[in-house]
Amino acid sequence: MARTNLRAFHHASSSLSLSSDKAAQSLLNKLIRSNLVNTTNQVEVLQRDPNSPLYSVKSFEELRLKPQLLQGVYAMGFNRPSKIQENALPMMLAEPPQNLIAQSQSGTGKTAAFVLAMLSHVDPSNKWPQCLCVSPTYELALQTGKVIEQMGQFYPEVKLMYAIRGNKLEKGLKLQEQIVIGTPGTVLDWCQKLKFIDPKKIKVFVLDEADVMIATQGHLDQSLRIQRMLPKSCQMLLFSATFEESVWNFAKRIVPDPNVIKLKREEETLDTIKQYYVVCNCKEEKFQALCNIYGAITIAQAMVFCHTRKTAGWLAGELSKEGHQVALLSGEMQVEQRAAVIDRFRNGKEKVLVTTNVCARGIDVEQVSVVINFDLPVDKDGNPDNETYLHRIGRTGRFGKRGLAINMVDSKFSMNILNRIQDHFDKKIERLDTDDLDEIEKIAN
Numbered sequence: 269m270a271r272t273n274l275r276a277f278h279h280a281s282s283s284l285s286l287s288s289d290k291a292a293q294s295l296l297n298k299l300i301r302s303n304l305v306n307t308t309n310q311v312e313v314l315q316r317d318p319n320s321p322l323y324s325v326k327s328f329e330e331l332r333l334k335p336q337l338l339q340g341v342y343a344m345g346f347n348r349p350s351k352i353q354e355n356a357l358p359m360m361l362a363e364p365p366q367n368l369i370a371q372s373q374s375g376t377g378k379t380a381a382f383v384l385a386m387l388s389h390v391d392p393s394n395k396w397p398q399c400l401c402v403s404p405t406y407e408l409a410l411q412t413g414k415v416i417e418q419m420g421q422f423y424p425e426v427k428l429m430y431a432i433r434g435n436k437l438e439k440g441l442k443l444q445e446q447i448v449i450g451t452p453g454t455v456l457d458w459c460q461k462l463k464f465i466d467p468k469k470i471k472v473f474v475l476d477e478a479d480v481m482i483a484t485q486g487h488l489d490q491s492l493r494i495q496r497m498l499p500k501s502c503q504m505l506l507f508s509a510t511f512e513e514s515v516w517n518f519a520k521r522i523v524p525d526p527n528v529i530k531l532k533r534e535e536e537t538l539d540t541i542k543q544y545y546v547v548c549n550c551k552e553e554k555f556q557a558l559c560n561i562y563g564a565i566t567i568a569q570a571m572v573f574c575h576t577r578k579t580a581g582w583l584a585g586e587l588s589k590e591g592h593q594v595a596l597l598s599g600e601m602q603v604e605q606r607a608a609v610i611d612r613f614r615n616g617k618e619k620v621l622v623t624t625n626v627c628a629r630g631i632d633v634e635q636v637s638v639v640i641n642f643d644l645p646v647d648k649d650g651n652p653d654n655e656t657y658l659h660r661i662g663r664t665g666r667f668g669k670r671g672l673a674i675n676m677v678d679s680k681f682s683m684n685i686l687n688r689i690q691d692h693f694d695k696k697i698e699r700l701d702t703d704d705l706d707e708i709e710k711i712a713n
């Protein structure tokens with residue numbers, strides 16, 4: 269009964285027509301209100317809460333940024349720095365430059381922090397690459413490049429170049445751009461084989477999403493090879509949302525003599541993201557539960573993670589049949605195609621993005637209010653993949669926004685995985701009955 273109600277409710281909410289079902293209508297109103305909550309106020313409240321990762325005591329002015337950069341920061345709508353920005357920026361801007369290994373929860377402003385550091389260090393009168401930033405994927409390199417462009421919009425003398433697949437330059441060219449952002453393979457080629465960049469002139473080297481980097485075949489090695497070409501005086505900065513031992517060991521090889529900003533395990537998940545699980549028996553039931561949940565939150569965007577391309581393809585098809593606007597992102601697509609899918613999703617052309625693990629890490633889409641783990645993340649040995657879990661749920665709750673993460677459990681095996689994830693982060697994941705309208709109302713509020 270509740271399920272049919274929710275379906276009716278979903279149709280009412282997509283067309284915003286009057287429903288004869290008063291209860292559903294009142295729920296709809298509440299949900300709309302809750303989603304329209306003024307998130308600016310929420311960020312301001314969090315930035316004054318010492319327990320929040322967004323807390324700061326200083327203003328951007330006190331961080332001694334160049335006026336052009338302050339202008340850029342404010343034009344992006346940032347009022348105050350987050351904790352990681354407040355802590356990392358003074359270390360990154362110190363003279364002489366200091367190396368840094370830094371961890372902060374997803375969506376708390378790491379990218380903005382190191383972008384500000386790079387923009388602060390370049391000398392625009394020197395027409396050669398001085399800052400080198402490597403990202404683990406094509407999409408992330410583009411995304412970070414966009415942040416550099418936006419943040420540096422009032423500093424037009426500083427130029428940026430993308431070292432990514434498909435960006436073919438003339439043989440023998442020497443780059444004049446002061447900042448280069450790219451993926452490890454192309455950056456390495458440009459430094460070594462093609463010599464577009466003189467690595468000895470690099471002053472700042474940033475390695476972003478270190479955990480994702482080392483999870484990708486060949487990237488660890490390529491990053492180390494780039495690092496070895498840089499001068500001893502080059503400032504090395506490494507960022508990651510998670511720091512398992514393997515990431516930590518890699519970080520220490522890349523960054524000599526570092527300052528370290530690290531989180532405690534229980535701080536890794538964000539309190540602003542509420543986590544739930546639902547129990548189902550098969551994928552069809554999971555699909556039904558998803559329809560119920562998604563029906564209740566149509567005005568937000570959702571990301572749904574599946575274990576295989578096959579399931580993702582099937583699920584995207586089923587959701588489309590139900591009338592949802594669905595985007596599908598999967599590993600066999602060309603990188604350019606993937607970037608285009610993410611762009612459409614970011615621009616709100618589709619409301620739900622179904623994907624496998626591929627390239628979902630680090631993607632910053634502000635409006636994602638729900639993440640669904642249609643399949644829980646497991647590694648190749650069938651153990652819980654805690655880092656991937658953290659990255660996935662971190663696609664919502666960006667910079668103080670509220671987010672919902674819902675995990676679908678369909679067997680004893682997946683229940684065990686869920687329990688182990690819960691234990692790992694020492695954070696309770698509550699059970700949710702998706703047939704119960706009241707309960708969904710409660711969590712959405």
Ligand SMILES: Nc1ncnc2c1ncn2[C@@H]1O[C@H](COP(=O)(O)OP(=O)(O)OP(=O)(O)O)[C@@H](O)[C@H]1O
Pocket residue numbers: 345346347348349350353372373374375376377378379380381509629630631632634662666667
């Ligand atoms: N000081 C700030 N004030 C307001 N918004 C901010 C601030 N810093 C960053 N943001 C915004 O918060 C969002 C998340 O920031 P960012 O992508 O830098 O986080 P991140 O820590 O790098 O995330 P991830 O770990 O997922 O890569 C972005 O949309 C960014 O524009």
